Amino acid sequence: MKPIIQATQLQFSYGAHAVLKDVTLSIDPGEIIGLIGENGAGKTTLLNLMLGLFSAHRGQLHLFGQQPGAPIAKQRIGTMRQKDLVIRGVTVQEVLRLAAAQYPEALNVTTLLKNLDLTAIAKQRLTALSGGQLRRVTFALALVGNPDLLFLDEPTVGMDTNAQQAFWRRIQQLKAAGKTIVITSHYLPEIQAVADRICLLRNGEIAFQGTFQALQEQYQQVEITCQTALPVAAFENLPGVTAVTKTGPRLNISSEAGDTTLQALVPVLADLRQVTIKRESLTDIFVHLTKGVIA
Amino acid sequence: MSAWFERFKFDGRRLILRNFSFQFFSLVMPAGFYLLFTKVMVTGNVPASFNVTYMGSMIVYSGTINALFGIAAFLQRDREAGVLQWCWLSPTGIRPYYLSIGCWSLLMNTSSVVVLGGIAMGVNHVSLSVAQWGAIAGIAILGQLSTMLLGVLISFVERAETLSVLSNLITFPMAIISGLWWPLGLLPNWLQPIGKLMPTYLINDWLGRVATHGTLLTSDILGTGAWMIGLLVVVIVSVRLLLKRSDGVVRA
Numbered sequence: 001m002k003p004i005i006q007a008t009q010l011q012f013s014y015g016a017h018a019v020l021k022d023v024t025l026s027i028d029p030g031e032i033i034g035l036i037g038e039n040g041a042g043k044t045t046l047l048n049l050m051l052g053l054f055s056a057h058r059g060q061l062h063l064f065g066q067q068p069g070a071p072i073a074k075q076r077i078g079t080m081r082q083k084d085l086v087i088r089g090v091t092v093q094e095v096l097r098l099a100a101a102q103y104p105e106a107l108n109v110t111t112l113l114k115n116l117d118l119t120a121i122a123k124q125r126l127t128a129l130s131g132g133q134l135r136r137v138t139f140a141l142a143l144v145g146n147p148d149l150l151f152l153d154e155p156t157v158g159m160d161t162n163a164q165q166a167f168w169r170r171i172q173q174l175k176a177a178g179k180t181i182v183i184t185s186h187y188l189p190e191i192q193a194v195a196d197r198i199c200l201l202r203n204g205e206i207a208f209q210g211t212f213q214a215l216q217e218q219y220q221q222v223e224i225t226c227q228t229a230l231p232v233a234a235f236e237n238l239p240g241v242t243a244v245t246k247t248g249p250r251l252n253i254s255s256e257a258g259d260t261t262l263q264a265l266v267p268v269l270a271d272l273r274q275v276t277i278k279r280e281s282l283t284d285i286f287v288h289l290t291k292g293v294i295a
Numbered sequence: 296m297s298a299w300f301e302r303f304k305f306d307g308r309r310l311i312l313r314n315f316s317f318q319f320f321s322l323v324m325p326a327g328f329y330l331l332f333t334k335v336m337v338t339g340n341v342p343a344s345f346n347v348t349y350m351g352s353m354i355v356y357s358g359t360i361n362a363l364f365g366i367a368a369f370l371q372r373d374r375e376a377g378v379l380q381w382c383w384l385s386p387t388g389i390r391p392y393y394l395s396i397g398c399w400s401l402l403m404n405t406s407s408v409v410v411l412g413g414i415a416m417g418v419n420h421v422s423l424s425v426a427q428w429g430a431i432a433g434i435a436i437l438g439q440l441s442t443m444l445l446g447v448l449i450s451f452v453e454r455a456e457t458l459s460v461l462s463n464l465i466t467f468p469m470a471i472i473s474g475l476w477w478p479l480g481l482l483p484n485w486l487q488p489i490g491k492l493m494p495t496y497l498i499n500d501w502l503g504r505v506a507t508h509g510t511l512l513t514s515d516i517l518g519t520g521a522w523m524i525g526l527l528v529v530v531i532v533s534v535r536l537l538l539k540r541s542d543g544v545v546r547a
Contacts, residue, residue, distance in 0.1 A: 089309035
């Protein structure tokens with residue numbers, strides 16, 4: 001399968017400050033990629049390079065086999081930037097109609113407004129909308145050209161809970177329709193729930209690239225909770241265990257080598273009740289990774 | 296074609312129909328000045344030629360205000376709001392955007408000719424031939440391209456506050472020293488030659504001569520042309536320089 005985005009050893013700097021260093025990334029059709037990293041890690045710069053807004057100083061980048069910014073590539077791309085488009089003197093419907101007219105295979109605006117639950121505000125001026133409503137309009141603008149590839153930069157910021165849920169449902173529908181989606185977000189649970197692959201940027205380099213499961217396997221931190229009559233000392237020396245605490249019958253074991261510790265617990269399993277094993281969430285792993293705990 | 300038509304409709308709504316600032320400052324205010332200085336604040340008989348030349352001055356003033364305040368602020372605001380980036384990311388790019396704004400700017404100048412010409416005919420009984428009206432419209436539309444280009448040029452400044460200062464610093468001194476508000480002869484002798492170099496003077500003189508005698512002065516045409524070509528070159532170079540920067544597309 002030919003990748004939709006192929007980036008090879010991309011480099012970009014602002015003056016002497018290198019923002020991206022040898023970034024190599026390949027994204028296949030139908031994939032949802034979560035682009036994560038701390039502020040200043042290079043996410044938005046990478047996005048801007050992919051959109052053709054910036055030019056890479058070194059390396060190669062192709063979208064649909066074209067240079068970024070090529071008209072043919074633009075026809076197949078939808079973008080939801082962090083900053084909403086607030087144009088004075090025009091309504092939601094008017095701006096969507098203008099956007100639709102620019103694309104050869106645009107969606108029907110009335111249908112799109114209905115599908116995104118925007119019909120009620122269709123005739124309202126953009127300047128009269130709330131932050132959450134503007135975000136939804138920006139999403140509609142990204143979709144109206146019926147793109148094959150979507151770039152969503154912090155898409156749910158400012159949306160209320162219902163709007164966020166509706167948004168992620170829509171993303172799942174788009175995935176089912178075979179669309180390729182690149183999302184950057186600071187709400188990591190959202191990325192964890194929806195992304196096929198995660199690309200973690202740290203100081204302009206890709207610190208990790210792969211599935212969330214692969215990341216979890218690489219990062220073996222687990223929290224084991226159970227009830228037992230056994231003393232704390234019975235667990236302290238198990239392989240991988242970093243801390244053991246006991247409050248009444250309730251025991252908490254922290255391990256940095258989950259699989260090994262779990263294997264070591266097998267002989268005493270009969271003495272343990274109500275066992276729960278919590279693997280680190282993407283947020284937890286992100287915190288460790290961005291602090292450089294594991295490379 | 297449908298993309299262009301949609302773009303044109305879209306910009307027309309926000310530039311004219313729903314733009315109170317344009318309606319007031321570029322149409323109502325010059326029309327008010329015209330009535331004030333030809334009907335209200337006058338004693339005795341006003342020479343018929345003044346009704347015509349002052350109409351020309353107010354047409355030029357309207358165009359200048361529109362270019363240096365209206366269009367410049369509009370372009371700057373669009374860039375700040377990310378409209379330009381949004382257009383660039385669409386398959387049709389930014390060319391239709393500039394073309395549409397350019398066309399509307401010319402139509403906005405036409406509307407000032409219609410409003411001020413209507414008042415001149417209806418209230419001050421100015422009577423001109425069809426050819427003269429046609430020439431006035433033509434000069435107002437094309438002759439003012441130079442002030443329009445000046446508006447585009449100053450719209451490249453980073454901040455709205457700076458733009459506002461620049462617009463004020465250029466428009467009002469230029470209007471005064473080029474004789475749009477009162478006759479050039481009332482200015483100090485050393486200032487008059489400078490005033491005569493201003494694009495607004497050249498267009499106003501051109502309009503006045505066509506409207507009063509139906510004559511043309513080569514220096515008005517050449518001077519306006521020189522301003523136009525000069526500013527066009529500066530605008531093109533500026534846009535190219537902005538686009539050349541690595542983050543130029545975002546900013547331009």
